[in-house]
Amino acid sequence: MTDQHELRIRVPVLARVEGEGALDLTIRDRAIESLQLRIYEPPRLFEKFLEERGYHEVPDMVARICGICPVAYQMSAVQALERLFGVDPGAHIRAWRRLFYCGEWIQSHSLHIHLLAAPDFLGFDSVMEMAKTYPAEVRRGLRLQALGNDIIALLGGRSVHPVGACVGGFHKLPDKNEINKIKATINACYDDALALLEWTAGLALPDDRQAFCCVALQHADEYPMNEGRIRSSAGLDIAAEAYEQHFEEFQVPHSTALHAGLYGQPYLVGPLARLNLNRQSLPPAVRQALDATGIAFPSDNMFHSIVARAAEILFAVVEALRILEDPPDPVPSRVEVSPRAGTGFGCTEAPRGLLWHRYETDGQGRIRRARIVPPTSQNQARMEQDLKASLEGFGLQRDAAALRLRAETVIRNYDPCISCATHFLRLNLQRREP
Amino acid sequence: MTMKPRLAVHKFSSCDGCQLALLNLGEALLTLDGLVDTVHFAEAGPVNPEAQVDIAFVEGSINTREDVERIRRVRANSDFLVTIGACATAGGLQALRNLADGAGWLADVYARPGYIDSLDEARAIRDHVKVDLELWGCPVNRRQVVEALRALLFGVLPVEEKEKVCMECKRRQAVCVLVTRGEPCLGPVTRGGCGALCPRFGRDCYGCYGPSEAANTDALGRRFAGLGLVPADIARRFHGINSQVEPFLTGGSQWVAGDDRST
Numbered sequence: 228m229t230d231q232h233e234l235r236i237r238v239p240v241l242a243r244v245e246g247e248g249a250l251d252l253t254i255r256d257r258a259i260e261s262l263q264l265r266i267y268e269p270p271r272l273f274e275k276f277l278e279e280r281g282y283h284e285v286p287d288m289v290a291r292i293c294g295i296c297p298v299a300y301q302m303s304a305v306q307a308l309e310r311l312f313g314v315d316p317g318a319h320i321r322a323w324r325r326l327f328y329c330g331e332w333i334q335s336h337s338l339h340i341h342l343l344a345a346p347d348f349l350g351f352d353s354v355m356e357m358a359k360t361y362p363a364e365v366r367r368g369l370r371l372q373a374l375g376n377d378i379i380a381l382l383g384g385r386s387v388h389p390v391g392a393c394v395g396g397f398h399k400l401p402d403k404n405e406i407n408k409i410k411a412t413i414n415a416c417y418d419d420a421l422a423l424l425e426w427t428a429g430l431a432l433p434d435d436r437q438a439f440c441c442v443a444l445q446h447a448d449e450y451p452m453n454e455g456r457i458r459s460s461a462g463l464d465i466a467a468e469a470y471e472q473h474f475e476e477f478q479v480p481h482s483t484a485l486h487a488g489l490y491g492q493p494y495l496v497g498p499l500a501r502l503n504l505n506r507q508s509l510p511p512a513v514r515q516a517l518d519a520t521g522i523a524f525p526s527d528n529m530f531h532s533i534v535a536r537a538a539e540i541l542f543a544v545v546e547a548l549r550i551l552e553d554p555p556d557p558v559p560s561r562v563e564v565s566p567r568a569g570t571g572f573g574c575t576e577a578p579r580g581l582l583w584h585r586y587e588t589d590g591q592g593r594i595r596r597a598r599i600v601p602p603t604s605q606n607q608a609r610m611e612q613d614l615k616a617s618l619e620g621f622g623l624q625r626d627a628a629a630l631r632l633r634a635e636t637v638i639r640n641y642d643p644c645i646s647c648a649t650h651f652l653r654l655n656l657q658r659r660e661p
Numbered sequence: 662m663t664m665k666p667r668l669a670v671h672k673f674s675s676c677d678g679c680q681l682a683l684l685n686l687g688e689a690l691l692t693l694d695g696l697v698d699t700v701h702f703a704e705a706g707p708v709n710p711e712a713q714v715d716i717a718f719v720e721g722s723i724n725t726r727e728d729v730e731r732i733r734r735v736r737a738n739s740d741f742l743v744t745i746g747a748c749a750t751a752g753g754l755q756a757l758r759n760l761a762d763g764a765g766w767l768a769d770v771y772a773r774p775g776y777i778d779s780l781d782e783a784r785a786i787r788d789h790v791k792v793d794l795e796l797w798g799c800p801v802n803r804r805q806v807v808e809a810l811r812a813l814l815f816g817v818l819p820v821e822e823k824e825k826v827c828m829e830c831k832r833r834q835a836v837c838v839l840v841t842r843g844e845p846c847l848g849p850v851t852r853g854g855c856g857a858l859c860p861r862f863g864r865d866c867y868g869c870y871g872p873s874e875a876a877n878t879d880a881l882g883r884r885f886a887g888l889g890l891v892p893a894d895i896a897r898r899f900h901g902i903n904s905q906v907e908p909f910l911t912g913g914s915q916w917v918a919g920d921d922r923s924t
Binding site: 271272273275279280287291292293294295297338342343346351352353354355356358365366369370372373376384385388390391393398399644 | 681
């Protein structure tokens with residue numbers, strides 16, 4: 228007798244990697260016969276819109292790729308274009324940008340932990356339901372999310388599609404009053420961030436150990452965010468410029484979003500990959516708090532991603548306070564840029580992982596070609612690999628509802644830009660008797 | 662006990678940034694939960710896309726045939742349909758492709774009904790179904806969404822914000838970047854609601870809230886030419902986030918090479 232379960236998990240609405248997606252799972256004789264995480268993205272063609280645009284238009288346009296991590300897109304873009312034009316805006320701009328980025332990590336990670344991931348581990352469908360049982364924890368999360376938004380708005384005017392960043396620096400930098408106000412807000416949230424880390428480590432996370440390759444930036448002096456060399460847990464060590472020689476994007480028939488591979492193999496980007504490769508670069512206070520959780524990093528349990536996110540929130544809070552202890556100069560807010568023809572590369576750590584940009588310009592600084600490789604595209608192959616291993620470890624004999632929930636939890640754990648859509652997962656279980 | 666009004670939040674092709682106007686409400690998100698029964702809001706958790714609702718917020722533009730079918734069902738299931746943001750209200754940045762497809766885009770793309778079902782274009786919600794209220798902005802902000810929701814819960818229509826960014830600049834005593842610095846600011850033709858964010862950051866407005874009332878894009882385009890912008894640059898100013906809506910569409914198209922009005 229053949230024991231075949233045909234599982235169709237459909238995701239009709241995907242965020243950021245927008246469009247339609249599905250998880251197609253076929254189980255035969257207690258083994259996964261096929262598993263495809265399908266993404267149908269109605270192409271938004273950002274790389275095409277950028278062609279012919281002036282370099283100064285790029286930060287405002289690329290922000291629109293993602294409402295949750297617009298800062299990351301702006302930071303990779305300005306870095307690429309400044310390198311292309313041979314401009315160094317100076318140490319103070321670098322520090323302000325790092326603060327800007329801290330805001331986004333805090334905001335994005337808090338949103339993911341509380342609104343998207345934690346309900347899975349506590350048995351709720353939504354944060355609103357979770358708030359009835361865990362009101363203090365949810366309020367703490369919303370406070371941290373608000374802190375992240377406030378930091379972004381300090382430098383960007385608003386937290387979604389901020390308007391402050393430009394090639395060469397910022398259009399405006401904050402004054403003393405604004406700085407003092409945000410410092411007080413950050414200080415008030417320090418204990419929240421500390422408590423959050425402890426809380427995530429105490430969640431009943433599945434023990435799901437897998438072998439995977441981590442890829443993240445690494446920097447000699449700091450926990451990576453704005454810049455660094457691209458490193459992997461398998462020994463890769465390259466500059467952003469060399470990305471294309473080692474990583475390739477390829478199309479798979481079941482997805483309109485490109486997959487990416489490191490020498491053709493799946494790899495992981497994002498908070499767990501960053502922490503696994505860069506734990507030693509954390510400030511002592513954060514490292515101690517992390518060690519106190521009792522969870523050892525590097526970790527090969529993918530579900531420790533939520534703990535890694537909380538650790539990075541604490542890091543971003545500590546880093547923001549460090550930057551503002553002796554605030555960087557407010558002037559000049561930007562340096563003059565003289566455009567020239569060439570090719571430039573930018574690579575920063577978006578909340579979800581490595582975000583790589585390449586631009587070619589003409590002599591006036593108009594974009595001739597652009598290429599953007601977002602983290603979710605890079606994680607796609609790894610997500611499929613994880614789903615397969617995780618579901619097999621979980622037990623394929625389990626009922627459809629349990630398998631679906633585990634599959635959803637695995638997908639959400641990556642904080643893909645399809646997070647919101649994975650709530651859509653619908654499982655149709657068909658048992659076919661021969 | 663009376664039933665709470667039922668709310669749905671639907672997403673089409675977008676960056677998710679406008680839904681964040683709700684997800685970034687903080688404590689008010691929990692207050693909202695006491696005011697409405699959110700039956701469908703995938704990013705927040707509740708999933709019931711076919712539910713009958715009193716109010717539907719719609720984010721994103723229509724890009725696929727399935728989108729078309731889906732928005733029709735949303736319309737049929739919703740008493741009051743509100744678009745949130747530039748993608749839903751005007752097609753958004755991705756609608757720039759409507760201008761790029763085909764050589765004769767300038768004259769014929771805009772009004773050709775046969776394109777409505779095309780998979781090759783990004784379209785606003787109103788191109789497919791009746792919309793009861795449009796909230797402009799890329800993204801919409803928390804104040805806009807909460808104001809609209811509060812008004813609707815009181816059974817009144819929210820006041821539409823149509824005046825220019827310039828008016829917000831004046832009220833906030835921001836220095837005019839067009840007059841004092843010669844920046845190609847779209848404030849004189851762009852709808853307020855953002856609080857004159859860009860001019861207050863010392864930079865030119867790029868029109869993310871769409872056209873204001875009585876927007877004179879012809880005059881502003883000529884002013885930009887006077888500032889030294891070449892025609893292609895002027896076209897791109899108007900053809901940005903809200904390229905598909907008049908007068909931004911024509912305001913930009915008339916500067917595209919080959920159009921005799923640019924001379």
